[in-house]
Each structure stands twice: as C-alpha cells, then as structure tokens.
Amino acid sequence: MRIATFNLESFGDNRFDRDRLAPRIAVFRPHLLDLNADILCLQEVNAQKKPGQRVRCFAALDALLEQTPYASFHRAHSTRPGESIPADRHNLIILSRYPILERRVLHSTHVHPPHWQMRHGHPAPETVQPVLFDRPLLYAKLDAGLAKPLHVFCVHLRAPIAAPIPGGKVSAFVWRSAEAWAEGYFLASLKHTAQSLDLRLAIDTIFSEDPQALILAAGDFNAGGETNALRLVRAPVEDTGNPELASRELLQLDARIPRQERQTVIHDGRGQTLDHILASRALEAHVRSIRIFNAGLADEVRDAGSIAETGSFHAAVEAEFDFAPRSNPRSG
Template sequence: MRVATFNVENLDFSGPEGDESDSAFQERVRILRPMLERLRADIICFQEVHGQAAPEGQIGARSLRALRVLLRETRYADFVLSSTTLKGRADVERYRNLVVASHPEYVVEEVRELQNTLVNPPRYSLVTSNRDDPLIDVKWERPSLYVRLRLGQNDALHVLNVHFKSKNPTPVAGQGPENYQWRSPSGWAEGYFLSSMKRVGAALETRLFIDGIFDAETDPKILVCGDFNAEPDEVPVMAIRGRTEETGNPELNRRVMHPVALSIADSRRFTLYHHGARNLLDHMVVSRRLMASFRGAEIHNEMVHDESVAFATDDKYPESDHAPMVGAFDEAAYEVDLET
C-alpha cells in the first residue's frame, strides 16, 4: 500500500468560474499529471482542491470538476473521491477542500468532518481591535477530514487529512492588514496569536479524535497526513505525535504516533522553500500498527520552487509550492512476521 499527501495549491480553473479548456489550467494539468503518476499511490490525501460550479447552462451542485479533469487519463481516473463539503448541502466548498482519493478496491465505510466538533471555539477578548465588543469566538478556519477505509477482510484503515491554519496573521479589526500593512506591531502580533490558536486548536481536536480511535480499538491502523503548516518540533505536530517524552506516561506508549519522514535523509527532508530556507510543513504520521509494516518514504522535492521570492507567480510555477510525500506499507509482510 502506497499513501501520498500533496498540497496541490489552489487547484482550480482560471478566472472566477472558468473551465478546463483555459490554457493556464491545461498547463497545470500537463505538469501535475506526471508528478501524480510518479507517486504510484493507492490513496492520496489532497489539500487545497477548489470546487467549481456546474458547467454553463447546467444545473447541479458545486463539485470537484478540476480535480476530476486532472485525474483523467491517469492511474487515478476511477479512484473514489471523499471530500469536505458545504455544510448542510451536497456542494463542496468553493475553496481549499480536503480530498481523500482512494483506489476502488478500498471500501469507503465512513466520511466525517471535524471543525470545532470536539473542541468548542475559545472565547477571546481582543486587545488591539477597535471593535465595540472585543469578545470573539476563535473558530478553526478549515475542517479536518476523516475517512475510514477497508480493503477486503483487513482491519479498517483510519485516514485523517488535515490542513491547519497558516502562520499568516489573522486580520484584526482596526489593525489591518490594509494594503499588506499593519497599524501597529501589537496588532500584527495579536493576529499572529489568533492564527496560532486556530492551528494548535485544530491539532488538539485531531488528537482527541485519534485517542477516540485508540479507545475503541486495541491496535488500530491510523494515518494522519496533510499540510500542518508547522515544522516537526512545533506544537501542532507534537500534539499529534503524543510522545512518551512529553506525556511521561509509559502506559500511553501504544498511542504514540510516528512521522515517516524520519526515515528520509535530512538533506532531502523538506516539502517547501521559504525565502531560501527548507521547510517540512507537510507530514505523514502513523500509528505503531502501520509503522510495523512501513517500508519507506519519499519526498519528491526536486522541482519545488521558492514562491516567497519576488515575481514567483502561479502562472510562472504551475506545479505547486509544496512537494508531495509518499509512504509505502506492506501489510502482508506484517502479518507474516506475526505468524513467524
């Protein structure tokens, strides 16, 4: 089993409501398809997949038209797509959907979204804002996507696809940003603090869900992957891992989650460039059961570009500013090892 995670960076037709024939989108397809084929994945967790309205003259829900065009004529053409949706409607979100694309041999048993589902939005009193009422609810900006898959008679595979809040500061009324400028350093700092709350809060909610799976199963197969917008030693990643070094409780050892990227040489362990620095913001973290069958990981970062430099526009770099990561697991070998 090969599982990949890939932030495809605003996958969409060009223009407000374009179509697949526009040249900019076709160039993205030309670049992205070989990258996807190289993954040879059975399951792909996509982030930043935009949803498109029904074609002109047709009536229907907003759907993942751009992604389906991208996957057309690839090994993933008939994969099942499980995604985040517009709450209470059949439509997907307009922007930044999470999608789990799975081989049709995997039965999709459950799809669920987590967004302030297990953690109530914290109440926070703004200190730099000019709002009459400074109290706000700090809600996560994006849900996390849970998909339970099963291959044949095997145990269920619990997949969590995440895209936590970026480090860009959250706007603060009266402080900005306006024209990319903040009114004060304190306003910028408070916006940064709000973004940190959203990012860490979503990670906490994901960890709570993981512990719920451990409560229900003795040795579950859990895989969390996506764009954490955090380095390996930052709180969102460490919260998901739940290392014994942090909890101090050896009875929780079986609940520890393990990052597969540790098997990759440090010189290759990055998924994004920012101002010339290498960053590992995309992660794949798995339970002990999956780690026992882990065979290797790759980050396909040979062509990743630095989109933080001047004039690095999307039309100049149509692939993505994130590199995909793929992990290989051999459950059959794991079962043989147990028998012997």
C-alpha cells in the same frame, strides 16, 4: 500499498476554465502518475460553479484526474461547516483505490471553539467572540483488505500567518500597528493549536476502541517536527511520560529522511518541512519506505509568479507499506 499527500496550492478557479487549467494539469498529472498511490490525500482543491448549476462541483479536479487511474478511485471530500456541499476554496480530498466505509468532516468536533475579545481592532468588538477554525479536517475509514480497517485523516492546519483584525491593516500586506499584527498572529497560533487538539482527540476516540488501530494522518500541517502543534498530534511518550500510552503515539514517518533532504516547501531560500505523514505504531510496523518528491521544488517567495509552470510550491510525500492483504478490493 502506497499512501501519499500533496497540497495542490489552490487548484482551480472560481469558474471552470479548462484552458486556464491546462498548464497546471500538464505539470501535475505526471507527478500524480509518478506517485502511483493507492490512497491520495489532497489539500487546497477548489470547487467550481458551472453554468446553470447552483452547487459547486470538483470540475477542475475531475479534469486533472482524467486519463489517470485516480479517475475511478473512491472519493471523500470536505464540506462547509454544517452543510453537505463543498466550500469554494481549499477543500480536502481523499482518493482511495479501496472502498470507503465511512466519511466524516471534523470542524470543532471534539473541542469547543476558543473565545477571545480583540483589543486592537477598529472598531474593537465589545464582547468575547469565538475563534472559529478556517478549515475542517477530513476522516475516512477504508476497507483496504486488511484484518482491520484503515483510518485516514487528511490534514490542512491553519498557516502561521497573522489572522485578520478588523481595521488592522493599511493594505493587504501592510499592518496598521505592531499591536494589531501581534494579536492577529496570536489568534492564528490559537487556531492552529486548537485544530491540532481537535485532530488528536479524534485519533484518541479510535484508540479507545482499538489500541492497535491502523491510523494515518497525512497532509499540510504548516508545522515542523518540533513545533507544539505537531507534538500535540503525535503525543510522544517522552511528553506524556507514561509508557502505557506508547500505543497511542503517532510516529512521524518523514523523520526517517535525512534532514537536509526533508524539505517540502522552500520559503525565500530556506527549506521547511511542513507536509507530513504520521502513523500509529501498529501501522508504522509495516512501513517499507518514505519519500519526498522535492526535486526541482520552486521557492514560494522568489518564484511566486510561476505557479502555472511549477504546479505547486509544496512537494508530495509518499509512504509505502508492506502488508499481506486478505483480499484485493476493486475500485469503484
């Protein structure tokens, strides 16, 4: 079984335009075929409006998946908070060869939004305001023909870029003051960490029902291996200090790859590992291999204008597992 994650870098315009999509599809489709994944977690999939339709659909994604096995896969997608329709930008998608038994969209599901009163906005709010998450998490329970269901979380955590402050900028990329930038950066970090906690608590609800559950969290964590957010999701024994909690730890599968080969994003000449696959110990026991598809990866700063030719500034990550399934469910 192959499970992969891939950030498609804001794939699809506001309106569906097959001709504008063609260059990126020409790049992406061979990548997806090379992955040959049984389960594929996608981030930054935009939804489009078609003429005469009020609700957005995944027309761009459908065009990408044409003529590939993924076109017939079962599909789960994220939605706007409190609604059943996709957002216009940056949706999460899980494509699965196996039947999807349950789907949930997590948006401050296990944590209350933090509250903060801005001091450096213009005008500055007079009351405390909730710090809402920018995007949800997506969960799916799959029948992969194993003795237990497979629990998959598709993840895209908030980027460590300063969050907007009312009146805090002179222009799109120029801040009015260091104080406004600092407060915005703090708020971004707060969102990032709180969303990581929401994910961790969702994982723990599954472990509470089955300490040996098969759990996988894959996606763009916008965090390296030693950052607080990723450690929070993993809950390593060296941090909890309790060997009895070892079964609740998630293991970072991509850490098996030599550090110099582990980059999933290149930022101004510096390689970073922001995309990860984490697995519970019960699932990690079946790992056969882990691979990052970063050959020819473009630089998101130096090659910023070449997204049509490069497809995405993120590399796909794929893990292969060795199971003895009791059955072979067919895709629908």
